[in-house]
Amino acid sequence: MPTIRMLIFRMVLILPVVGTLRTRADEDQMNPLPSPPPHYERVMIIPIHDMIEPALLYIIRRGVQEALDIDAQAVVFAMNTPGGRVDTTEEIVELIEGIRVPTYTLVERNAISAGSIIALATDHIYMMPGSKIGDAMPIMASPQGGMQSLGEAEREKIESYVDSLVRGIAQRKGRDETMASAMVRRSVEYKIGDEVISPEGQILTLTHLEAEKQYEIDGVMRPLLSEGTVADEAEFLSLIAAPDAVIQRVEPSEFEQVARMIAAIAPILLTIGMLGLWIEFQTPGVGWAGLLGALCLGLFFFGHHIAGLAGQEDLLLFLLGIGLIAVEIFVLPGFGVIGLMGILIVLWSLLSAMTPTLPDGSWMPDFQNMADPAKRLA
CATH class of the missing domain: 3.90.226.10 (2-enoyl-CoA Hydratase; Chain A, domain 1)
Incomplete structure (x- = not known):
């Protein structure tokens, strides 16, 4: 049967070990081991x-x-x-x-x-x-x-x-x-x-x-x-x-890059837009100043939405061409450069819509694949 002296001796041996374990536990809490990196x-x-x-x-x-x-x-x-x-x-x-x-x-x-x-x-x-x-x-x-x-x-x-x-x-x-x-x-x-x-x-x-x-x-x-x-x-x-x-x-598309460029020059667009409208009010009638002002203000307020138009390039080109033709007919006298540009853009949009393109993020069609659609369009 162990004596009291022996029990005290054993406690003296055990307590430093317990204290050491507690100290190490505290150190582990203060300096936790890093979790393995994800892969x-x-x-x-x-x-x-x-x-x-x-x-x-x-x-x-x-x-x-x-x-x-x-x-x-x-x-x-x-x-x-x-x-x-x-x-x-x-x-x-x-x-x-x-x-x-x-x-x-x-x-x-x-x-x-x-x-x-x-x-x-x-x-x-x-x-x-x-x-x-x-x-x-x-x-x-x-x-x-x-x-x-x-x-x-x-x-x-x-x-x-x-x-x-x-x-x-x-x-x-x-x-x-x-x-x-x-x-x-x-x-x-x-x-x-x-x-x-x-x-x-x-x-x-x-x-x-x-x-x-x-x-x-x-x-x-x-x-x-x-x-x-x-x-x-x-x-x-x-x-x-x-x-x-x-x-x-992720790489920005062409339309997203255009939208970001518009955002960067937004103050310039606003200034030109207001100046164009002021000139138009000073000289009544629909002219270049008014059209330019309206275009700049439109880009200022709605330009960021262009980023969401990726995939609609052919439709947008077609509408742009029709718009230029309308300007030539109803706004500007005669039939000149604006109308010709409108016709060319409409033809290009139709040709592009008929040309197969690969999903590589580029909106430009492959010119080698345009031959057959061009014959059908002619």
């Missing part, structure tokens, strides 16, 4: 480049649909944007949050303003060297270019709305709400423990090194925002995709 077999890459505007939404919608079509296991948004429209950003966020497979943002250079909001809506964020993310304070753009000044009440109303938007996204994705709010409001100080990340009076914008810095948050060591820095897209794909994975990339 997706099918990955869709969707670009988010330049301004966030309605024409870009068409590209992203098409990319998400193509991801569904190929049964993609992950969707990557390759991002380099200075920001853009809040309404379009909300639609993109809603679209991303509806994707049922893991989503990634790869910040190539800038995820600023609306770009940072979209990045927050994805499941994972990676960044390239020299890239930045944040600065989501809303501004009001002027139709003529530049920024409009806002009163205190107007600014508070807009900031409050965007602040609630980013905090809601952060809540749904398990990210720090205060960090998201600090990207929108100057009045928010963001700190972790005693370290001030973004002082009051400054909008939070993070470099790739700051975004990947590890902090103890809720008792767990984790990066502030970015899960890592990669040298390029190839290194990023090597982390998440299988070596023989199918990588599909």
